[in-house]
Amino acid sequence: MGFLKDFKSFLMKGDIVSLATAVVIGGAFNLVVNSAVNDILMPIVGVLTGGTDFTQKFIALDGNSYESLAAAQEADAAVITYGNLIQAIINFIIVGLFIYVFLKAYERTKKKEEAAAPAGPSQTDLLMEIRDELKKQNK
Numbered sequence: 794m795g796f797l798k799d800f801k802s803f804l805m806k807g808d809i810v811s812l813a814t815a816v817v818i819g820g821a822f823n824l825v826v827n828s829a830v831n832d833i834l835m836p837i838v839g840v841l842t843g844g845t846d847f848t849q850k851f852i853a854l855d856g857n858s859y860e861s862l863a864a865a866q867e868a869d870a871a872v873i874t875y876g877n878l879i880q881a882i883i884n885f886i887i888v889g890l891f892i893y894v895f896l897k898a899y900e901r902t903k904k905k906e907e908a909a910a911p912a913g914p915s916q917t918d919l920l921m922e923i924r925d926e927l928k929k930q931n932k
Contacts, residue, residue, distance in 0.1 A: 826888055826891050826892070829891055830884055830887050830888060830891070834887050834891075835883075835884075835887075838883060838887075846876075847876040847877070847879040847880040847883070848862075848874075848876050848877055848880050849861065849862050849876055850874070850875055850876025850879065851865060851872045851873060851874045851875065851876060852872065852873045852875065853865050853870045853871070853872050854870070854871040854872065854873065855870045855871060857870065862874065
């Protein structure tokens with residue numbers, strides 16, 4: 794029974810609950826970011842690159858010229874789909890930018906909260922007060 798009790802206390806620690814909450818929120822945030830990238834930003838990138846679909850860029854290793862990636866895959870040709878790498882890099886940059894903007898906005902709200910908090914005595918002031926009280930008690 795000790796194992797189950799220890800395991801339960803481990804699961805109920807604040808760190809584990811916070812981590813689980815962060816994972817769930819991270820999953821939801823991932824959906825928002827992916828939607829922003831795929832539904833808003835990638836069409837803009839498509840317009841800027843002349844409608845290029847990078848996922849269709851490939852090199853057939855058998856030397857043949859295929860009309861499309863699907864045709865090459867249907868012919869069981871070995872292909873290097875370098876377009877997927879380009880697409881992943883573009884997505885990474887856009888997601889990084891999106892998260893950067895989100896974190897900057899979050900930091901601004903934190904700075905406003907910190908500025909609004911009343912300033913209390915410093916740690917040095919508190920230690921000096923404790924020292925003075927101890928001196929009084931010893932006399």
